[in-house]
Amino acid sequence: MLDICLLGTGGMMPLPNRWLTALLVRYQGRKILIDCGEGTQITLKTLGWGFKTIDVICFTHYHGDHVTGLPGLLLTIGNAGRTEPLTLIGPPGLKKVVEGLCVITPELPFEIKLIEVNEEEAKEMRIEIDRGLFIKMLPVFHRITCFAYVLELERRPKFIPEKARTLNIPVEYWKHLQQGETVRINDKIYSPEMVSGKKRKGLKIAYCTDSRPVENLVDFIADADLFICEGMYGDDADKEQAKKKKHMVFSEAAQLARQAGVKELWLTHFSPALTEPQNFIKVATDIFPYTKVGEDRMTKNLNFLEEK
């Protein structure tokens, strides 16, 4: 249903054995990327999910480790044969940053659409990327304007054939109603709700880097199936440093995960000095047991819950 890949786990600079933090989400063959630091295209290449169908790239903010891979990736997407428009989404400054970085890509074979979102708009915005797949954003607290992202895949309510039969809707219209379309039959209008069961839980992925833990993050990421969160430092002893640099320690990310009742937490965006993040896993699991220390190209497949 949704395939998720944490492409890298580093922060600040790419390292020989650690790519920069970025997330790839695949839904029905189309792809959404969040962040694109130097080398993101290389870990994407190793992953092997292809370049041509990357439709959207979202940026949390414009520090180098989250954005300098953009021009190279765009060239590679072009070389892969993409001609459809590609959408870039990000906080204020998007146009300036893209125009700057793309000084060396004068001739891409596809159009770039920019959705530059200011902090006020961000709170209200819900962008439908694909049918039923939405992107939401939340301004968080870093040294510069930065967004957390949520991807939500809605699940349509179950289609109830009995209701359709009772309403005398011919079978050839059922497929449209099942797909969420409203149909008109002999001047009568039938909406999907008329033939559906109750609301069903969809899927939710949350991604937050770089930020201090802020209060409204808890609501924003609430009940996520997967929460990918920065943990620049493992040790609580580094909390002062984290406060100063506007990052988090593992325990703060775990606290957010617990408060928000997410299903699983992946830690990422490790400081280059944090060479063995796994050594600090207990700091997080003591607070939130369903924590994993991110690894480059850690992958997960999320599906709607089986119904009883």
Added chain:
Amino acid sequence: MLDICLLGTGGMMPLPNRWLTALLVRYQGRKILIDCGEGTQITLKTLGWGFKTIDVICFTHYHGDHVTGLPGLLLTIGNAGRTEPLTLIGPPGLKKVVEGLCVITPELPFEIKLIEVNEEEAKEMRIEIDRGLFIKMLPVFHRITCFAYVLELERRPKFIPEKARTLNIPVEYWKHLQQGETVRINDKIYSPEMVSGKKRKGLKIAYCTDSRPVENLVDFIADADLFICEGMYGDDADKEQAKKKKHMVFSEAAQLARQAGVKELWLTHFSPALTEPQNFIKVATDIFPYTKVGEDRMTKNLNFLEEK
């Protein structure tokens, strides 16, 4: 004397097992980098020669695979503690490209000096980077303006003590004369030539990518101790493709090396499709036996010739 490292051997895009082509030259602890594609800072990190003392970065041209690593590298050089100015050298467009790419590096702790050289100036220019170490450039023939580079380390003539004694130069002045300085003693001026032997051969490194083989390259690279040259394609069957894309096949690079009488040729800038460049080495060695197929971080130390 001169340490040379071919940081990567790829062209077009960085690959999981092949960094983009770039050259690092170290002289007395200071460093000169030629080209800086995406990921160059990572292979530099693996090499371990340090970031802080990179004084000069030269660009052959502004295709993405030669320049998109610049902003990330500048940030990393800054993080390494550099505060001295850093010089960037390249063909026309340098200012525009650097300003664009550096949109995300507003606060570097060092000054950037630009030497943007037009094609006419390039033919005459000889920039002294360090004492006796010179950079020269030559416009070559690619799809956009592109320079080949030569680094020359001059060797001072041998100091002849007998000549100094004959001229009654006190011993305390000898060191200055040996170092190439002119000294004044009791209103008499003594230049190094007055106490020196004949001219001595220095060291010369030549670097050419991306280009078709052009006639004036032969003079430019003549007698180089090491010629690093692109070979985008191994097989002569790809010569038409090479002509179209303004690149070379191995045999063309080898031909240049032979005509110019260089000591050694390293091939680099392989097409992503050329997964096993070593398979085509014979194409080159049949023409010029002292050819090596470049490998990432292939390193060589060049010293002045021993004197008999």
